[in-house]
Every structure is written in structure tokens, then in C-alpha cells.
Amino acid sequence: MKSLLNALLLLAITSIYSQNTFSGKITDSQTSEPLSFVNIYFSDLEKGTVTNENGVFQIENIPTGKHQIIFSMIGYETQSVSINISTETKFEIKLMPTAIEMESIIISTPFHKLQSENVMKVEQKSVKELKSSGAVTLAEGITNIAGVESITTGLSIGKPVIRGLSSNRVLVYTQGIRLENQQYGDEHGLGVNETGIESVEVIKGPASLLYGSDALGGVLYLNPERFANTNSSSGDFGGNYFSNTQGYSTNAGVKVSGDEFKFLFRGSLAEHADYKTNDYRVTNTRFREQDLKAGIAYHNNAFKTEFRYNVNQSKLGIPEDIGIQNTNRMPLLPYQEVTNHVFSSKSTLFFNDSKLDISLGYIYNNRKEFEEHHHDEDEDHHDEDEHDEDEHEEEEHHDEADEILEAALNMKLSTASYDVKYSLPNLGKVETIFGVQGMNQVNANYGEEALIPNATTNDIGVFATSHIHFDKADIQLGARYDNRHLNIENSLNKTFNSFNGALGFKTNITPAITTRVNLATGFRAPNLSELASDGSHGGTNRYEIGNIDLNNEQNFQTDVAFEFKNEHLELFANGFYNTINDYIFLAPTSEIIDEDPVFRYAQEDAKLYGGEFGLHLHPHPLDWIHFESSFAMVTGKQDNGAYLPLIPANNLTNTIRVEFENNSINQGYAFITLRSTFNQNNVSIFETPTGSYNLLSAGLGGNLTLFKNEVSFSLSGTNLTNKTYINHLSRLKPDGIFNMGRNISLAFTYNL
Template sequence: GNFSFKNIPAGSYLIGVSHIGFASIAKEIDVDKETFLEFELEESRTELNEVIVTGFASATEKQNTPIPVSVVREKDFMQNSATNIIDALSNSPGVSQITNGPSISKPVIRGLGYNRVVVVNDGIRQEGQQWGDEFGIEVDEYSINRIEVYKGPASLRYGSDAMAGVINMLAAPTAPEGTIKGNVLMNYQTNNGLMGTSLNIGGNNKGFFWDVRYSHKQAHAYQNKYDGYVWNSGYAENNWKATIGFNRRWGYSHLTASSFDQQLGIIEGARDSATGKFITDIILPSGPEEIIAPDNQYKSYNFFPIIHQRVVHHKLVWDNNVSLGKGLLGVRLGYQENFRREANDPGVGDLYNNYFFLRTGNYDVRYVFAEKNRFELSVGANGMAQASEDRGTVFLVPEYNLFDLGLYTIAKKSFEKFSLSGGLRFDSRLLHGKDLYTDSSNVRISGPTAKSIHRFVGYNSDFSGISASVGATYDFTSNWYGKINIARGYRAPNIAESGSNGVHDGTPFYEIGDSKLKAESSLQMDGTVGYSNADVSFEVNAFVNNINNYIFPMKLIGKNGKDSLRYDPTISFIDPAPTFKFVQGDAVLTGGEAILNIHPRSVNWFSWLNSFAMVNAIQKNQSDSSKYLPYTPPYKFRTELKLGLPKEGDTFKNAYFKIGIDHFFEQNKVFHKFGNETVTPGYTLVNLGIGTDICSAQKTFCSFYIYASNIFDVAYQSNMSRLKYTDTNNVTGRVGVFNMGRNISFKVVIPINFKR
């Protein structure tokens, strides 16, 4: 095909060329006048080298990044099934998820999650309630075209919380000049009846472009072999996104607005002691009463009982990039509103007990100097301001104001076979936790009185830290390469760690924060050896991550030697709970990933991808029962054999069949103390997939994908699932709720293409 790019400022660029069924090409080019280039792609079902935009001075070839970066492409989303955007990442080596049912997933990179992973969407860090166990990522999975996972401390570019790494979610490129493009996506999944639809359309006329998307998703309760249908596990989403902007030779300006609206049940796993069936609450004239969950409601799409959540996230991003001098100046501003409401008390009917409202303003200013003698340099400042309100009747964390400022510089020098990169950053965070007074009925009041309760004592915390990184890549031969990187990360305590005082919803724990906590700091070393040619590629990554002042909750013991119990007066339906206080220590994490991809050039319809990931996470100076960090992913081996099917005339193209096996090893390195975690047996899941493009008149009419996960309907519990520790089924003796059973996903994508 023939392609043109207009209105590009003069400078050096890394251009990437890709097409389904062919190996991508990345090439550095200089643009100062009209330039013509020819690229010839070789047939391949494997991406050998890609362009990475996450965490560096400028776009970089994947092989020239000193830190391991995984890429999940659009075709990976299409050819697999997922229940949310983080679930779609879980096949990437070194990436896992803490789950609370199919709708709530929190990303974990190399054993670290929550506020130690930064999620970037639309160019700014996604800010919701990352500290909570029952909060997922507020991103429409259908709106994402590509994800880059930076596995290692990325505080240098993204500031506090990027200690484990960054997940950068990228939308599809704008429509080509003079075209209107889009697609209609439809998805149905058999296990929980998930029905998803997404409509996208956008256009580009003389550099002015627009793009809009609307997505809807709904699902009833999911099922597995042991539990049957799981009560209150359904959910629904309504999301939209719109972008307008223009591209000129001096630069570009883009404005994006989006909204994520999700309603979901909260899985408690409470059971009837006699039958083992799930129970729920109903409201009678005499008050709330527990009953066995009615069978006719498990498969309802519109039924949400008393205990449920409503999560709404609005976002506005203004992204600008202009040619200034011989370099490029980027200015990106964002505003986010996060509403998180939870009804969990049958005694108050439809009122929301928890109602968090968070406003975030993001700013990011960066100047990229013109490349000279293969030396790249960028400097910048970024951060955010936050204001949190608690509009509920249950109080866990104080209202707060926060301000972040970070100043950084990142550089890279390239030679013929060798590249050296690194940078330095200074961060400062101001956190103000506000006072809260309640009356004798635990109702918020404006100030102290003779009988008031001082629920939260106001405090001011000031954190600062230095982040730094230095890394190198070296091409030993045209096929062999090596990488090494040393990075220092930084993370300030979150609001729960510094200010909580109450029962953490969704858990049976009373949590107490400490405003005197220090910022965490880490020192991580990464090493990589790899080999790549047209027939085979493999890579081995290893890391050691030492964390000082690691923050974790420690159980308190009373004078009688038993659990210290506390009663939260704002939650009438919960008994006194074991008390945990956030403290600090030191931790060390070690592990890595190995990837082997066999893709013979002479048999370009065949590829065999294998990966192994492991992480060991230990708290230093702890007893055997408490030395392992909780929610550490088990070792995982994954293999997938993919066959390209022969073309059938001009109708079926890019057809494939694949079979994959995921084996999760037993996780016996657990936090035994206080009964927090138990050993999780290993398990193996087998998956199948098939798909094709259906063409007419040399154009793709639609693409069709079928993916069957867990085809043998294995009943299993992931040690990363919080549902593993819910009630015991007295009939079977099994503890907790099991993960999703067999699920078959049907997906159809119909492209929309018009030319002016």
C-alpha cells in the first residue's frame, strides 16, 4: 500500500511499519523535507521488534530498552477472551492480577501491586481508589488498541507509585487523512452470559480529526463446577469516549473526554449452614432478613441486591506537542473525577455506606531536545493535585488534599552495537489528612463539641525522594544481545496506610494507619540475555529488588495473647474485627521470566510460544510464618501452539487455530501468620482458539473469533483471588468461592471504511 504523513515537524523519528501476518519493521528517519521511503515486509506470525513509547526519552526499539517491556497488541485482545482490561493482560509473563470476581482485577507486576503499579491511560496516570481491595481499573477494555507493560521501577518518568512498573494503555491511531474509519464489535461469553458491544467511528480531513466510541457490557452471575452460579457476581458497564484535534506541521493538539460507568455486585460468599447455598439479605417491614439466594435471580442482567457498588469515572485530557527551537515541547493536562459508592448494610436500604469522591488534576510538561550524534535528551516536570471527599456514612480513611511535584531528566546515547540510557528525578509530595468529628450516633458534624468523637485527627505529611536509573544494551552479534539496568524507585505512603481508622470494607479487618510512615525506596537490578533470528527467538530476564521501609499491615495482639478486636461504631452489621496496623520493614523480591518463541521462516504458518515466570517475595527479619509477602503470584508456565490455516480463495484470510496450556504451580510460600493465607494447590488450564477474516471484493467484511478458556471445566482457586477466604460450605467442606469454569467467547468485528 501507499501511505503519507503530512504536517510532521522537522526532526528525527522512529517509524514503525506493521501488518497482520508479517514481521514489523522499525527504522530511524530524519524529516526536514518531503521524503519517500520503501519498506518490504517478510511474512511472519511473530513480532520480532517493536516500537516502545513507555518510559524513555523518545520512542525506542524494544530490543534497545534496558528494562523488559511486554507488548499486548490489538490482535491479542481479539484472539483471547477477558472479563476486564487487567484480565486481558494476565497472559503477559510477569504480570498477574488480584481478583474479586470477574469484574474486579488489580494489576500485579513481579509480585507488587496496588499503589506500587501506575496505570497510564490517555497519556495520564489513572487515579481512582487504588489502595482499596474492591476497586478495579476504570478503563473500557474495548477502547484500548495496545498496552505496553514496563516491568521495573519507573518512578523516573512517572513519579511515586511506579515502583513495580507501569501499564501504559494506548488508543488506536487516528484515522488516515481523507478517511472515515471505525468498527462495530460484538462479544458474547457463555459462562456468565456476558454481552458486550462497542461502536467506534472517526475521521480525518486536512489534519482535523475526530473519534467517538460507545461501549456497553452486561453479565449475570458466573459459574464453576463446585459452586454452580456465584451469587451477586454480575455487572454492567456503559462507557463513552470522544476525541477531537488537529495535526499541523508545527505540532498537534488533541482533546479527549471519557466516561466509565460500572454497576456491580459484591461477592460476599456467605452460605446457609445447612444447605451450603449462597444467602442474601432482603428488606421486610420488620427489617432486614437473610434468605437463601433465589434461583431465578442468578441469571438476571438487571438485578442488583442491596449489597453492590457503583463506580463512575470521568476524565478530560488536553494533549499538546509543538515544535520549539530544534526540539519538541509537550504539554499534557488532565482532570479526573472518580465516584465510588458502595451499599453494604441491609439496615439502611438503598443508601450508600461508602461514598468516595476524588478529584485529580494532572500536569506533564516535557521538552525533547533534537537528537544529535545519536544522543537523545529530555527534561520535564509532572505531578498531580488531589482533593478527596467522603460522602458516606461509614468512615475508613480521612478526607485529604495531596500535591505532587516531580522534576526529571532522561538521556540515551546510541552507538553501533551499544546503547546507554539513564536519568535522574526528584519528587516531593504534600499530604494533608483532615479532621473528622462525629456525634454520639456516629453522624458527621462540623467541629468538636463536648460529646463529639474525634474519628480522624488531622495531620500534614511531607515526602521527598530521589529516583535514578542507568542501563545499557549490547548487540554481541547480529542475533545475540544483552541488557542490564540498575534503578532506584520511590513511593510515598497512600492515604489508607497513613490515615485509615476503621473496618476496611470487603474485609473482616480493622485497619489503623500511621501518619509517621516514611516513603518506600527500592533498588532493583535487571539483567537480560536474548537471541533472535527469523526462525526462533528467546529471552531470559532476571531481577533482584530490595525495598527499604516496605509498608505492610501487621496484626495486633491483645494483653490476653489473642487477637486485638475493635468494633467500628459506623458499621452496625459487622462484629468486632481483628486489628491491623500499618508498619514498615525491609523486603526483597527476586525472580524473572523466560520466553521461547519458535517461528520457522520456511513454515511461516507455524508458531510455538512458551513462557515461564517466577517471583519470590520475602520480608526480612520475620519469622517463618510471616516472612513471605501476601498475594505473591505462583510460578507459571504457559505454552501456546498456533497454526495459520490455508487461504480459501478470496473469502477467508488470516485464519488460524491455536491451543494453549497455562500451568500454575503450587503456592506454598504464603503468609501463614494469623491464618491470613493458606497453601494453594497447583492447577492446569487448557484453552482453544480459532478465527479468521471474512473478505469480499478484496476487502475485509468482518473478523470472527472463538476462544474457549478452561475447556475441561477445572475447578480451581487462584491464590490471587480474595474470594478464596470467604465462608466454608458445610456440605462439601470446601472453603471460599472458586474461579470461573469453562467459558467460550464469540467475537465479531465489522470494520467501517469510507474515503473522501
């Protein structure tokens, strides 16, 4: 062991004394004119710069060895180049003009490549793009990605659904670590604010090879905003206003980077009143959210590390029926108070031809639920003329809240996680990564009630994956073993094990046609709620009973993707077939306990199948106009023929988008979108069918100069026809409560 440490130290010291500089010039391939403000980014170093007015750039303190570099600029084709850096390296590159949107590096997959180079299909969208559509929250914004939906309770609570799978079957990553915030419940939101997040990546399908248990259905990967480029600083502040909820969100941030140290800080506040339909406001959908993100990083030519911290505190009303009609923002009883602390560190040691990545995380989640005292008086909840009575009733709600000393539910979850990966030196055309991941998790109850017992969970997983490059094809393969041990208080200990693997193939049939075939297995160990819950859950209005004898869920998915892309037309077709053994679900019984219907956890083999299909047309010579269309479908059934619950309806989205530039506005755009959701008649035995509906949205935005600084703005409207509708994945559907009506949002960001 000592000799191994000495060898690693010697390699590190050797690298430290290699003071390497990477410089060069970037020009237009057609005109040979120099290009300014081109982004140059080392994906493994997370270090970059931009070209000056002469197209020249220079980056210092680069580790010796092979690195992948991304050259990108709006209006030009993104290029990814692998270069061996030694001493002083000069490089000249020509970028090709194109109307195709700029590509970004994919972080959620292990080899950090552009999507065009990836074997696995990954969807990536910037948060700015998702929010420009008028989404109020991040959970709502991700539904603009084909194949992704959200189980919602009003506006404040939303859980991602990927190809029909949700809750613990979809793993969420933030700040480079897995997010653990009691996400098993469909009435528990993400607990992450969109400010300070740069982009969202979605892996559709089993990703247990990369992430272990809970990635059986896919991964939602949230990329935090980057630090500023070396020897630069920036600041910004912005705000959003939403007409429907008379709500707002504000945020401000600052970033400073020197030669070695980097800092960033961002804070935000959001408040919303009850959302409005065409007929009424949905009582107690109001919420308040505060968020703070901070980070510090250190970088030299052989080592980089960063530490990030995020605290998110929210107070979320839990809607039950239509009652008080006003625009106050203070949640009524019942409500949740959720505080989520996320600490993460990510470090990399660079050797000549290899590297060691170490990610550590700690999450402290405190979830409280405060229940309502029941009154016997009858009220007419729909009469808006009784405004004074509504205000009096709301004061009673607030008085009750002041009297409550302890929450009905008070759950504290502490999770420490680690993720260590070693990237071996390339063996010819083969890239290989070995890794070990795990976590220690403690759940504790401090409230009057205990829905799930106190317990400790320990996970460990080891894996290896390789990417093999051939002249006309790429292959990615890997295998993994996981072990999970649960120590449940006053109950049996449980241990779950699983072997999983993945095999993927990508090739360009022609220069314009790419095909991907991925075969993967995944697993999910039953969570604590499914194994041992026994109590009334105020957030769901049901009594839940766990099953200590549940087995692992185990799945196998086949995913086939075809893409056609030329300068003016893009087509894609992604199909999947997913079989899941021992699928876990809640089934209603005829029992009633404490006035709540009883639901028990059960298992049955199941399958899901469907896909996403679409096109993007930007015809020559009208490259400034874009027509985009996408269709997503999924069917979920148990082997006994019964349909699975909470499967999203098929939907079709059509968008016309124009881009423009003038003397006042740059990167200007305008769009109009029609989203058509079809009937959902394939429902489980305790669901009802949901009707079809069409939602019309539109917006515009761009950048302009104000007081010598750039300001970005957007104006957008959703559900412009004020359609009354119910989404099949709304938890308010059983009560016949509509989703949100027309909303106009105005947003701006001022860059200092």
C-alpha cells in the first residue's frame, strides 16, 4: 500500500512541474476571418476561455496528457477535439457556419462527450431555454423534453416521470451527487431551485450501471452553473413575474475567478399565491421558496477541486378542496415545511495519461407536515362574494398554525455518499473507467406520527465500463455489482444484491444518418416506505401499509434510436421496450383506518413500451425560421393485463420559432407552441380516464444593451385560451380540480 501511494505521489509531482500552455487561433472556414467570443472548454478540467477580437486564445497551467477540448459558438458547428498537451501547444481550427443549434458536452455519461459522439442517447436542455417557455418551476420546465412528464400537486410539488416511471425509479443528481430527500413520495417535490442550474440532462432508461439502485427508470442530471473563466468576474440579477399566481421569483449572483481560486454565490426567493383556473383559485396551492447556492474551487495544472453548498427552504401548501378565494401567499393548513442542505465536493488528480475523480456528498433533509384542525361548520366554498368570511377563515388557519408546537410528521434524513472513478490510460482505441460508489443513510422520526420507521441504509457498488472507438462505429459496455443493507428499527434487517450490465452500439450508416442500439439491465431495491410504512399520510389522504417481503425490481430495456441530420432538416425516432420483474405498486383495499382508505404495497411483473419521434426543419434560405414537432407515447401494463397507474397520456408538440437580429436586439426570438395531449383511457383499476386537451403558448425574447451592460428578457404566455383541463398525472384529479389557467410571465436578467 505504501509503495502504491508513493507511486501516485511521484506521478502527481511529475505533473506539477509540467507548466503547459495551450494557445491558438480560430477562424471561419469559409471566409478565413478570425472569430471572436468563441468558447474553448476543457471538459475534463472544467476550464475554459474565449477568443479575443483577433480570434486568438491562450490557457495556462494545463496538465500534461490527452485532453478533450470543445470549440463552440452560436451559428457555428461545435467541434470536439482530443489533443495531447505537452509544454507549449499551439492549435489552429476553422469552424463551419451552420443553422443547427450549438451542441454542449454531456456530463451525465462517464466519458463526457458531445451527444453526437455518445453511444447512449441523452437529452440536454438549458434551464434558460426551459424557463423561456413560461414554466413557473423546474419540475414544470422539464416537461418540455419529449418523454418527460411530472406528477404534480398544484404548482409547487412536482416529480419527474421518464417514460412512465417515477419516484424512486428515477434518480436525480445535483452538484454531482445523488439527491436524497425522501423522494419516494409522489407528493414530495424535487427540493431544488432552478436558479444556479445551467442545464438539465435526461437519461431515458436504466442507468444502474452508472448510478446503481434507483436509476432503473432513468436519470435527471442537474448541471450547476460554471465558475467564471480564469482571471475574470461577472455578476447578474434578475426577476420573473407570473400573472396567474400574482407571484414572483428573484435571484442575484456573482462569480470571481483568479489564476487558481474561483468563487460563486447565488441567492433566490420565490412566492406565489394560489393558482387560478377559468372558474376558481385552487386553495392552498400557494408556496414560498428560498434558495442559496455557493461554491469555491481551486485549480492548478495537476489537481482541481471544488466545494459547493446549497440550502433550499420551502413552505408548501397542500391543497385538499376548493375553499378560500384570495391572493395571499402564506400557506394554510395543511402544509409542508422542507429544508434541504446539500454539501458536495468534487476533486480530480491528473496523471500523465490517466486521472482519479473523487466526489463526496452530504445531504441533510428535514421534512415537516402540519395538519389541519377540522371544523364542523358547513361553508359554501365557491361563493367569491363571501370575501370577508374567507379572510376570517384564513386568520383562523394562521392562528391554528401558531398554536401547533410540533409537526404531525417530522422526518430527518441524513445521507453521506461517495463516488470514486479511475480513468485508465487509453489502450489504443479503448477508454476504460473503474469505479466504486456508495452511501450511508439514516432516517429518523421526531413528530407526533411516524409514517415510516427509523432505519439505516448502507449501499456499495463497484463497476467498470469501456468505450471502444472504431473507424465507423463506437461500442460502450460495462458491468456492475451492488449491495444494499437496511437496518430497520424494531423489524428485520434486509439485504438486496444485484448484478447489472449494459451494451451499446453507435454507427453512422451514412454521413447524415446515425443509429444507436442500447441494451441495459437495471434494478431498484424496495425503499423504506414500501417495506415498512404503516400510517396515515396527510399529504396523500390515505393509510399506507408496507410489505417487508418485497423483492428487488429488475428490468431489461432495449432502446433503438435513428437520427437524420443535414444542414436544414433533423429527424429522430427513438423506440423502447422495458420489462420489469416484480414491479412494486400501491393497491387499494376495502379497508378504512382513521377515516382514510387503506393502500398496501404489492408486486407484479410489468412492461412498458413506446417512444419519441420528431423533426426540426429550418429550410434554406430561411434559416431564421424553425419548425419543431415531437410526439411521445408510452404504454404500461402488468403481466396480468391490468394497466399501470400514473402513465402519462400520449402528446404531440408543434412549435414555430423565428430568430432575428437588429441594431437593438441580438439573439432575438419569438415562438408559438401548440401542445396536444390525447385521451388517456389505459388506466389502472383505481384510476379514471382523462380527456384530451390542447394548450397554446407563445413568447418572445432576446438580449439588448442597457447602461452599457447586457440584459436578457423574455415575455411568454401559457394556456393562452384559458382552457379548463386536468392532466392525468395531477394528484388533484380525483377531486376534479383543474390545472392552471392562462399565465403571462415576464422575466429579465441584467448582467453586470
